[in-house]
Structure formats: C-alpha cells, structure tokens
Amino acid sequence: MEKKMTILYEVGEGLYVNLTNKCPCACTFCIREEGDGAYGSDSLWLQHDPSYEEIVAAFKKVDLGKYKEIVFCGYGEPLTRVDTLVQVCDYIRSISDLPIRVNTNGLGDLIHGKGIEPLLQGKVDVVSISLNAPNAEDYVKVTRPKFGLPSFDAMIHFASECKKYVPKVVFTVVDCIPQEQIEASRKIAEEVGVSFRIREFI
Numbered sequence: 001m002e003k004k005m006t007i008l009y010e011v012g013e014g015l016y017v018n019l020t021n022k023c024p025c026a027c028t029f030c031i032r033e034e035g036d037g038a039y040g041s042d043s044l045w046l047q048h049d050p051s052y053e054e055i056v057a058a059f060k061k062v063d064l065g066k067y068k069e070i071v072f073c074g075y076g077e078p079l080t081r082v083d084t085l086v087q088v089c090d091y092i093r094s095i096s097d098l099p100i101r102v103n104t105n106g107l108g109d110l111i112h113g114k115g116i117e118p119l120l121q122g123k124v125d126v127v128s129i130s131l132n133a134p135n136a137e138d139y140v141k142v143t144r145p146k147f148g149l150p151s152f153d154a155m156i157h158f159a160s161e162c163k164k165y166v167p168k169v170v171f172t173v174v175d176c177i178p179q180e181q182i183e184a185s186r187k188i189a190e191e192v193g194v195s196f197r198i199r200e201f202i
C-alpha cells in the first residue's frame with residue numbers, strides 16, 4: 001500500500017477531504033479494499049492524520065470556485081476527528097459559502113463515548129449516514145463494526161439527534177443489497193424522518 005498525504009481530492013463537482021484512515025468498521029464493500037485511491041485520486045492512505053495547519057495549507061492551494069460542495073469523506077471515518085473537522089469547517093466558512101457535507105458511518109457517539117451531534121451545529125449542512133441494512137444483524141454482517149450489535153441502534157440514534165442540529169440528514173444504502181432490504185431501509189428513513197438515497201456500489 002502506497003502512503004501519501006492526499007488531504008483533498010476531487011469527486012465530480014465536489015472537493016473531498018481525507019481527514020484520517022481510522023475507522024471502527026470493516027465494511028464488506030469498503031472502497032479501500034479496491035485500491036489505494038478513489039475516483040482517480042492519488043493514494044488516500046495517509047502517512048499520518050493531517051494536522052489542522054496541513055489541511056488549511058492544502059485548501060490554500062485550491063480554487064474553491066471550481067466546486068459545488070465540500071465533502072468530508074476519504075479513506076476513514078471523518079468523525080473520528082470531530083474536533084478537527086469542526087475547526088476545518090470554521091476555516092471553510094471563513095473563506096467560502098460552499099455547502100459542507102459529512103459522509104459518516106454514524107458511529108461517532110460510540111467512538112467518542114458521548115453525543116457529538118451538537119458539535120455539528122452551524123458547521124455542517126448535510127450529514128450522510130451509511131445505513132447499509134435495515135436491522136442490527138444484517139448491519140453487523142455488512143459493516144463489521146468493532147462495537148458489535150449495539151452499533152445499529154447507536155447509528156439510528158445519531159441520525160435522529162443530528163436532525164436537531166444539521167439542516168439535512170440522509171440515510172444511504174448501496175444498490176447491491178436485496179430489493180426488500182432497500183425498501184425496509186427506506187421505511188426506517190421515513191420513521192426516523194430523514195432523507196433516503198440509494199448509492200451506487202463501486
């Protein structure tokens with residue numbers, strides 16, 4: 001595996017931020033298993049978690065006018081570094097009005113041992129959470145989280161709490177799961193009161 005310091009990379013019209021390689025899951029479909037980079041980027045395996053200063057330096061090298069949104073995603077779970085993420089959001093807000101999205105597995109509360117949702121208030125426009133499956137058993141089979149079965153309820157709770165602090169919350173599933181699971185997942189999104197999106201399996 002090649003390690004580089006690719007902090008920012010492009011996906012379509014979005015500028016994506018690669019904050020960390022740390023993640024409490026080992027999803028069966030994780031893009032990290034498919035290669036060192038994604039969507040034509042350099043390797044997203046980092047030599048170290050970039051500091052706030054390194055991230056700002058990376059932003060200073062790009063023309064934000066080229067993009068329609070900024071997305072915290074990368075080869076790891078961005079909310080493992082929620083404090084840095086919030087700091088970087090403040091920086092982005094100081095230089096741009098671009099919408100900010102966080103793609104997350106929704107396990108931030110378990111990672112930090114506390115409710116982190118209020119930290120996102122006024123910082124993030126969209127939180128996109130990988131629902132992945134409509135029940136705890138299937139969820140654990142697919143995402144293999146280190147927290148085990150309680151992860152599913154914690155992720156649902158996270159989504160529900162995020163609604164209080166973030167304008168838009170979305171549950172996503174990949175299109176390779178069975179149709180009945182997609183429909184059951186859609187129902188959960190309706191029950192929780194968040195949007196629902198089926199994303200393409202790459």
Ligand code: SF4
Nearest residue numbers: 023025026027030105
């Ligand atoms: S949560 Fe994301 S980064 Fe972590 S294993 Fe799953 S797909 Fe990969």
